[in-house]
Amino acid sequence: xxSAPRTIIDKIWDAHAIATREDGQTLLFIDRHLLHEGSFxxxxxxxxxxxxxxxxxxTFGVADxxxxxxxxxxxxxxxxxMVDQLVDNTTAHGITLFGLDDPRQGIVHVTVPxxxxxxxxxxxxxxxxxxxxxxxxxxxxFGIGASEVAHVMMTQTLWQKRPKRMRVRVDGALPPGxxxxxxxxxxxxxxxxxxxxxxxxxxxxxxxxxxSMEGRLTLCNLSIESGGRLGLVAPDETTFAFLKGxxxxxxxxxxxxxxxxxxxxxxxxxxxxxxxxxxxxxxIAPVVTWGVSPEQALPITxxxxxPDRIDDVSRAEAARDALTYMGLSPGMKLSDIRIDRVFIGxxxxxxxxxxxxxAAILAGRHAVVPGLVSPGSAAxxxxxEEEGLDHIFRAAGLxxxxxxxxxxxxxxxxxxxxxxxxxxxxxxxxKGRQGQGARTHLMSPAMVAAAAITGRLTDMRPLLEGRTx
Amino acid sequence: xxPLTLVESRAIPLPLANVDTDQLIPARFMKRPRSEGYGPFxxxxxxxxxxxxxxxxxxxxxxxxxxxxTRRNFGSGSSREAAVYALADFGxxxxxxxxxxxxxxxxAVKNGVLPAIIAEADAEALLNNETVRSGGAVHIxxxxxxxxxxxxxxxxxxxxxxxxxxxxxWDDIDMTRSYSGAIADFVARDxxxxxxxxxxxx
Numbered sequence: 001x002x003s004a005p006r007t008i009i010d011k012i013w014d015a016h017a018i019a020t021r022e023d024g025q026t027l028l029f030i031d032r033h034l035l036h037e038g039s040f041x042x043x044x045x046x047x048x049x050x051x052x053x054x055x056x057x058x059t060f061g062v063a064d065x066x067x068x069x070x071x072x073x074x075x076x077x078x079x080x081x082m083v084d085q086l087v088d089n090t091t092a093h094g095i096t097l098f099g100l101d102d103p104r105q106g107i108v109h110v111t112v113p114x115x116x117x118x119x120x121x122x123x124x125x126x127x128x129x130x131x132x133x134x135x136x137x138x139x140x141x142f143g144i145g146a147s148e149v150a151h152v153m154m155t156q157t158l159w160q161k162r163p164k165r166m167r168v169r170v171d172g173a174l175p176p177g178x179x180x181x182x183x184x185x186x187x188x189x190x191x192x193x194x195x196x197x198x199x200x201x202x203x204x205x206x207x208x209x210x211x212s213m214e215g216r217l218t219l220c221n222l223s224i225e226s227g228g229r230l231g232l233v234a235p236d237e238t239t240f241a242f243l244k245g246x247x248x249x250x251x252x253x254x255x256x257x258x259x260x261x262x263x264x265x266x267x268x269x270x271x272x273x274x275x276x277x278x279x280x281x282x283x284i285a286p287v288v289t290w291g292v293s294p295e296q297a298l299p300i301t302x303x304x305x306x307p308d309r310i311d312d313v314s315r316a317e318a319a320r321d322a323l324t325y326m327g328l329s330p331g332m333k334l335s336d337i338r339i340d341r342v343f344i345g346x347x348x349x350x351x352x353x354x355x356x357x358x359a360a361i362l363a364g365r366h367a368v369v370p371g372l373v374s375p376g377s378a379a380x381x382x383x384x385e386e387e388g389l390d391h392i393f394r395a396a397g398l399x400x401x402x403x404x405x406x407x408x409x410x411x412x413x414x415x416x417x418x419x420x421x422x423x424x425x426x427x428x429x430x431k432g433r434q435g436q437g438a439r440t441h442l443m444s445p446a447m448v449a450a451a452a453i454t455g456r457l458t459d460m461r462p463l464l465e466g467r468t469x
Numbered sequence: 470x471x472p473l474t475l476v477e478s479r480a481i482p483l484p485l486a487n488v489d490t491d492q493l494i495p496a497r498f499m500k501r502p503r504s505e506g507y508g509p510f511x512x513x514x515x516x517x518x519x520x521x522x523x524x525x526x527x528x529x530x531x532x533x534x535x536x537x538x539t540r541r542n543f544g545s546g547s548s549r550e551a552a553v554y555a556l557a558d559f560g561x562x563x564x565x566x567x568x569x570x571x572x573x574x575x576x577a578v579k580n581g582v583l584p585a586i587i588a589e590a591d592a593e594a595l596l597n598n599e600t601v602r603s604g605g606a607v608h609i610x611x612x613x614x615x616x617x618x619x620x621x622x623x624x625x626x627x628x629x630x631x632x633x634x635x636x637x638x639w640d641d642i643d644m645t646r647s648y649s650g651a652i653a654d655f656v657a658r659d660x661x662x663x664x665x666x667x668x669x670x671x
Contacts, residue, residue, distance in 0.1 A: 145576035258665035
């Protein structure tokens with residue numbers, strides 16, 4: 001390995017490179033492979049080849065995409081079949097499964113890190129684009145398609161091209177009320193939904209250092225929405241403290257040895273990045289999306305943009321198309337947009353801190369629209385109930401349900417009805433994402449809570465006065 | 470995988486940016502086995518609106534089209550390979566756009582579909598080209614990296630590795646198996662270098 005200064009991205013890459021071909025493709029070893037109900041296409045490919053799994057010991061299954069969040073004793077047959085298929089496939093190949101009735105069940109990108117399976121310096125893949133979430137620990141984690149899932153199943157490796165490196169430095173300090181979600185949406189609005197295409201992103205700077213693991217998970221989760229291959233944060237004391245004692249994390253001496261190795265993962269001082277973006281953290285306000293791409297985002301204090309004033313033809317047309325779908329007019333204040341329901345959940349924002357932030361706004365208040373709160377895992381649900389958060393959500397009139405991908409993607413039947421407008425803590429405001437004809441506005445959990453109380457998109461900051469977030 | 474060298478067919482103009490994989494195939498269709506064919510689900514919800522640009526998929530002018538011309542950030546979002554299955558099962562062998570979602574582009578190549586990157590100005594020109602819009606033939610030569618419509622010729626970009634793979638119809642897995650020795654050596658070395666990397670047994 002060369003002694004030239006390296007980024008954390010290159011350090012992890014180099015440590016996993018098995019061979020590099022003349023054409024520049026590198027065969028990478030994969031440390032963790034995560035599966036879910038959607039992995040059936042890949043299992044079918046393996047079966048077709050009559051192959052076996054190379055490393056079932058490094059492969060973990062989680063039931064999340066299709067699991068019901070209510071009434072798990074009376075499941076619709078077509079949903080039941082998806083969950084059963086995962087049970088059958090993981091059993092046949094000797095893979096540990098966090099299934100429907102397992103206390104470790106939850107959204108793959110929530111429960112797997114909490115179990116201590118996500119470690120700094122690991123390569124982690126999953127047939128899910130939000131696998132970038134695991135980068136919060138300084139892991140090299142990215143989403144792949146079914147053919148690549150099958151390739152990892154059969155070989156525990158992947159052919160990859162070394163990505164370009166981007167550093168996103170968020171300096172200063174966040175103002176009260178602004179969160180990791182707001183950092184991510186501000187960044188995506190700035191660079192565009194394909195702005196980080198072909199790049200691996202390292203998030204750095206004082207604001208990122210000050211984020212909790214939950215905040216870092218949210219930030220890295222949304223990397224894919226900027227087009228980035230992955231996003232990561234160099235591990236530090238916050239990371240090590242989180243990991244210590246987690247079920248699958250190294251123990252005792254092995255943990256000490258690991259921490260020593262993990263400290264060396266940080267990018268070298270003079271390491272070169274292909275692109276560097278600096279954001280002033282003190283300028284980040286609570287953000288909401290107004291369109292059908294996460295790049296169509298603005299601070300809550302702004303107004304719906306006028307497509308006629310956008311110079312770029314393609315972007316102007318995209319804005320026009322978005323406003324038609326969203327049923328909005330140019331110039332209207334974002335805080336005047338009325339909503340029909342709220343959703344708090346998803347791999348982006350369903351961790352204990354997210355639920356606490358929403359509950360801080362909702363405590364003693366009533367939602368004027370219906371809504372669903374789906375914790376990120378069975379463990380998060382249990383902890384929230386121990387803290388009494390479920391009472392706050394219920395007393396506010398929201399539904400407190402079990403854990404799964406739920407209304408973020410609607411695969412389990414938790415859908416936003418056609419034409420309805422939902423304030424949502426999720427990651428995608430794509431057309432039809434939450435249901436056919438559904439209109440989605442993305443924002444942080446506290447912002448969703450505020451919207452639930454007023455029935456429109458709302459700046460949560462005045463509602464937080466005198467309360468602890 | 471079927472090799473892809475030349476494509477000569479009608480091309481469907483889809484003047485939309487950010488066509489994400491949720492639109493390419495809505496999640497509710499993904500429970501079905503691939504053997505049923507995913508073509509009918511392609512752009513399902515968009516295509517159902519008669520006034521939509523996507524309604525061209527079902528217009529006789531474009532019957533048999535194997536080429537799709539579209540705007541930036543095509544295939545962004547979810548990693549669902551079903552989006553490519555839907556395009557491939559519909560009959561598309563080549564997508565022309567100024568940019569693609571990374572995961573989508575990789576999925577496309579693995580299914581023998583060419584994600585060709587064209588300049589933004591060329592995309593706009595092709596979307597408005599009379600020959601294209603009237604269902605005339607578009608010629609794509611992968612080896613030469615050329616797109617020809619009438620007398621009009623433009624170039625496109627494709628990762629060299631993907632180009633080779635598409636031209637030959639190669640499959641990764643057979644190639645990787647020839648590296649089994651190198652993989653075993655790596656695993657042995659790695660167990661010494663990173664003893665903490667394996668999941669701890671409880």
